[in-house]
Amino acid sequence: METIAEAAPTRVAGRRRRRRPGYYLVLAGKGLAAAVFIVAALFPLAWMVIAGFKSRKEVIQTPFQFFPEVWKWENYVQILxxxxxxxxxxxxxxxxxxxxxxxxxxxxxxxxxxxxxxxxxxxxxxxxxxxxxxxxxxxxxxxxxxxxxxxxxxxxxxxxxxxxxxxxxxxxxxxxxxxxxxxxxxxxxxxxxxxxxxxxxxxxxxxxxxxxxxxxxxxxxxxxxxxxxxxxxxxxxxxxxxxxxxxxxxxxxxxxxxxxxxxxxxxxxxxxxxxxxxxxxxxxxxxxxxxx
Missing domain, CATH: 1.10.3720.10 (MetI-like)
Known part of the structure; x- marks a missing residue:
């Protein structure tokens, strides 16, 4: 007679086999949505921090450049x-x-x-x-x-x-x-x-x-x-x-x-x-x- 301990791994393995490809597609979609949300939420904050190392021209320059050519650490020193x-x-x-x-x-x-x-x-x-x-x-x-x-x-x-x-x-x-x-x-x-x-x-x-x-x-x-x-x-x-x-x-x-x-x-x-x-x-x- 099969014990509960022996049957448990079999049930878990059966559930894993029954998962359809759509399950992993949904999981990937959720992960992608979460990643997009995190990037959208953190991008303005990250840009503000990086812009603190820029000169005035680099902050407003066109085309947009995320990182400065020369890091101006003195901006933070001066404001402090x-x-x-x-x-x-x-x-x-x-x-x-x-x-x-x-x-x-x-x-x-x-x-x-x-x-x-x-x-x-x-x-x-x-x-x-x-x-x-x-x-x-x-x-x-x-x-x-x-x-x-x-x-x-x-x-x-x-x-x-x-x-x-x-x-x-x-x-x-x-x-x-x-x-x-x-x-x-x-x-x-x-x-x-x-x-x-x-x-x-x-x-x-x-x-x-x-x-x-x-x-x-x-x-x-x-x-x-x-x-x-x-x-x-x-x-x-x-x-x-x-x-x-x-x-x-x-x-x-x-x-x-x-x-x-x-x-x-x-x-x-x-x-x-x-x-x-x-x-x-x-x-x-x-x-x-x-x-x-």
Missing amino acids: SDPTFVRTLAWTFLGAVLFTALSLTVNSMAAYVFARLEFRFKRALWVIVITTMFIPGMTILLTSYIVVTRMHMLDTLTVLVVPGAASAATVFFIRQFYLSIPSSLEEAAMLDGCGRFGIFVRLFLPLSKPPFVVMGITAFLAYWNSYVWPILTIVSPERFVVQQYLATFRSERTSELGLLMAGSTLAAAPVIILFLIFQRQIIGNIKMAGMK
Whole structure:
């Protein structure tokens, strides 16, 4: 009598023999599509990095030439030697860290309230919060500017950090995670004499790493790449964020495109490094949120 261990290799071999040529054709097509997508996604970034080693003429020359004839390493050295650029990077990084911390704090508390607490008009308020996700930011740009002007927040770090900290999308994402936490843990904490705020701080926050990684990086990127709001509210050059600096550099020093590409590469480096560090957590947490 044939055992299961002996029959298993036979079944696997049979499945391999039954695979038709179309299977390998589909597999090759998927691989080709993936390769095309990767090249299309990485080509602009690769060109920006390489263009940082070019002179102005080589950046805009026709016909297009990907690699420079002479590699100008001094472009990167010169931009890093610019104290204004270095200060702008440090200032933007500080604002991004503060914005991320404030965003996670405010939105996680709101998510806990909507996920675990019961109060009057909860459903109505939740609908109002979710509705704000579908309002384009540009439609409230003018009214937001009027508000911060009357609050005397213009040309300060506060105007860059505070107005955009509350996010319905972040509240929704974290709330979905909090709904999956067993209520038995919460009940046990209450029996031990822990209040609502203590439960949030001691129980929910330590378990919040998965959504915090995704939403934290999202908030960091949103601040780092912001441009429209800063040019409306910040006028002092010493308070410029990195995107403002690059835009000003382009308008004032149009003949130094190689230097501009080097600065753009260095400005993009922190967020790329951040993504590479947390890419596994980001992908895994997004999959987990999708299954929920």
